[in-house]
Amino acid sequence: MTQDFSNSELLAGLVLGDLSCAEEAQIAEVSTDLALHDDLDHAAGALAASLALSEGGADMPQGLADRLNAMGRAWAESTSTGNAAEVKGVPAAEQTTSSFKFPVINMTGWIAAAAAILVAWTVLFGQSLELSPEQQFEKLVATPGVQRTDWIATGHPSGPEALGEVIWDPETNTGVMVFSGLSINDPKDSVYQLWIFDATRPGNVLSQFDDGSELAPILTQRPIDGGVFSVGSEGRVVVPINAKLDIKQAVAFAVTIEQPGGVVVSDRQDVPVLAILN
Amino acid sequence: MEKPSSNKMNAPRSNSGTIADLILPRLASGDGEAAEELTARYGGLVWSLARQQSPTAAEAEDAVQDIFLSIWQSAGRFDPTVASETTFIAMIARRRLIDRQRKRSRRPENAVDPQQFGALVSPLGESPGRREALDLPEEAAQAGKAFLLLSENQQKVLRLSIQQGLSHEQIAKVTSMPLGTVKTHARRGLIRLREIMQDSSSAT
Numbered sequence: 018m019t020q021d022f023s024n025s026e027l028l029a030g031l032v033l034g035d036l037s038c039a040e041e042a043q044i045a046e047v048s049t050d051l052a053l054h055d056d057l058d059h060a061a062g063a064l065a066a067s068l069a070l071s072e073g074g075a076d077m078p079q080g081l082a083d084r085l086n087a088m089g090r091a092w093a094e095s096t097s098t099g100n101a102a103e104v105k106g107v108p109a110a111e112q113t114t115s116s117f118k119f120p121v122i123n124m125t126g127w128i129a130a131a132a133a134i135l136v137a138w139t140v141l142f143g144q145s146l147e148l149s150p151e152q153q154f155e156k157l158v159a160t161p162g163v164q165r166t167d168w169i170a171t172g173h174p175s176g177p178e179a180l181g182e183v184i185w186d187p188e189t190n191t192g193v194m195v196f197s198g199l200s201i202n203d204p205k206d207s208v209y210q211l212w213i214f215d216a217t218r219p220g221n222v223l224s225q226f227d228d229g230s231e232l233a234p235i236l237t238q239r240p241i242d243g244g245v246f247s248v249g250s251e252g253r254v255v256v257p258i259n260a261k262l263d264i265k266q267a268v269a270f271a272v273t274i275e276q277p278g279g280v281v282v283s284d285r286q287d288v289p290v291l292a293i294l295n
Numbered sequence: 296m297e298k299p300s301s302n303k304m305n306a307p308r309s310n311s312g313t314i315a316d317l318i319l320p321r322l323a324s325g326d327g328e329a330a331e332e333l334t335a336r337y338g339g340l341v342w343s344l345a346r347q348q349s350p351t352a353a354e355a356e357d358a359v360q361d362i363f364l365s366i367w368q369s370a371g372r373f374d375p376t377v378a379s380e381t382t383f384i385a386m387i388a389r390r391r392l393i394d395r396q397r398k399r400s401r402r403p404e405n406a407v408d409p410q411q412f413g414a415l416v417s418p419l420g421e422s423p424g425r426r427e428a429l430d431l432p433e434e435a436a437q438a439g440k441a442f443l444l445l446s447e448n449q450q451k452v453l454r455l456s457i458q459q460g461l462s463h464e465q466i467a468k469v470t471s472m473p474l475g476t477v478k479t480h481a482r483r484g485l486i487r488l489r490e491i492m493q494d495s496s497s498a499t
Contacts (some may be wrong), residue, residue: 025482025486026479026483026486028483029481029482029483029485029486030478030481030482031436032485033456033457033463033481033482033485034393034396034397034462035330035456035462035463035478035481041321049459056493057486057489058386059377059378059382059386059489060384060438060441060485060489060492061386061485062378062382062385062386062387062389062455063378063379063381063382063385063434063435063437063438063443063492064435064439064442064453064488065344065385065386065388065389065457065458066340066381066382066384066385066432066434066435067435067436067438067439067442068439068442068454068457068458069340069343069344069347069385069458070339070340070343070432070435071439072343075339075343075346076339076342077334077339077341077342077359078342078356079340081342081356081359081360082310082334082335082338084360085330085334085338085359085360085363086330086331086334088330088360088363089327089330089333089334089367090328090330090331091327092329092330092367093322093326093327093329093330093367094325094327129488132352132490145494175398219405236441265411277372
């Protein structure tokens with residue numbers, strides 16, 4: 018079996034969601050073929066559709082369809098009543114940002130969108146939407162045992178004086194990031210991506226990041242993808258952390274700048290901020 | 296800040312006849328009626344995927360809401376030159392369902408029980424409520440044809456993984472195959488599927 022084919026198998030495993038921890042470390046050692054990853058993801062999606070539809074599909078419960086229709090209409094119309102570009106700019110990977118310093122005209126769109134969706138969701142589904150990023154922040158900081166640490170700006174042009182902190186709850190594996198001073202990004206060009214370093218993961222996997230410092234065992238591990246996000250304001254922004262795997266012992270966080278959709282393995286060429294837990 | 300954009304296949308992959316037939320761009324531009332058309336056209340697909348990969352109907356309904364929310368949020372990123380609308384929606388659904396399965400698997404009460412998966416390896420045609428096949432969008436039909444060219448074991452494992460949402464550990468228990476064999480069939484099957492689909496696209 019050639020090395021290329023072995024790498025392809027790892028990417029296929031990633032798409033299928035079945036990589037073991039050892040394989041995750043292994044995939045970090047190979048050069049990642051993003052085009053192949055996307056093609057495999059594409060093929061899996063097309064096959065999923067084919068298998069579902071070839072069985073004849075199934076009728077969604079009418080009540081659910083009615084609720085989705087009303088909810089979807091509220092969503093769509095909210096994007097047209099305010100600033101649609103801002104709403105469409107909701108980060109690519111299910112995450113949202115919030116800001117307290119949007120210009121009033123932009124906030125109007127967001128408020129309209131948020132209010133319409135919250136009302137529709139509450140009425141139709143009888144439950145609240147997930148907590149907003151700011152609500153998650155408030156909940157976390159009031160939780161005993163959470164860990165907090167400040168971001169360290171690296172001097173990168175996308176946030177030379179960026180400030181903020183990470184709040185991480187090791188019990189629930191949840192957290193939020195707070196930033197101010199990070200550059201606004203266009204998610205069509207690039208996104209921010211969070212990486213979480215877990216002290217229990219094997220070190221010395223990515224030898225290219227061995228700087229000889231006491232942090233080398235951490236820096237040379239394959240970090241866990243914490244999700245991609247976008248920043249819509251250079252003011253205060255709260256971003257929920259969306260860890261793709263369980264974190265056993267978070268020790269450091271780093272934000273990189275990546276192509277739209279994020280990457281499987283970062284080259285760490287653009288790291289505007291990082292944070293280390295004591 | 297700038298980064299190079301990802302590789303894309305440039306051939307139009309719309310499953311409908313024209314761009315005007317697409318729903319997601321209209322939804323992204325604020326067309327409320329598009330939301331209802333989205334539910335009507337793709338609700339069955341999303342519901343099928345969610346129902347087959349959720350332990351209860353209530354969880355399936357929850358998953359569908361989750362998936363549709365992601366679709367609405369992602370509508371502005373849909374590019375018909377990269378994937379058909381059907382495939383784009385199925386890709387989002389798969390990702391959300393994999394996320395949900397991971398969360399469920401962290402709960403001890405969801406440990407693998409081979410007995411409970413017995414029904415899943417029965418031919419789907421025997422399941423009650425099976426309906427006649429629908430007309431498949433072009434890209435999904437292409438995937439379906441490519442799927443039939445895979446080996447029997449690759450088909451079996453990929454069906455359980457992609458259609459039923461079973462983890463490879465669960466598939467190993469259900470099929471009595473070694474875990475390594477399951478992984479090999481699944482991964483090589485997906486790679487082969489992609490190759491056949493690309494060859495097919497090139498030929499046309």
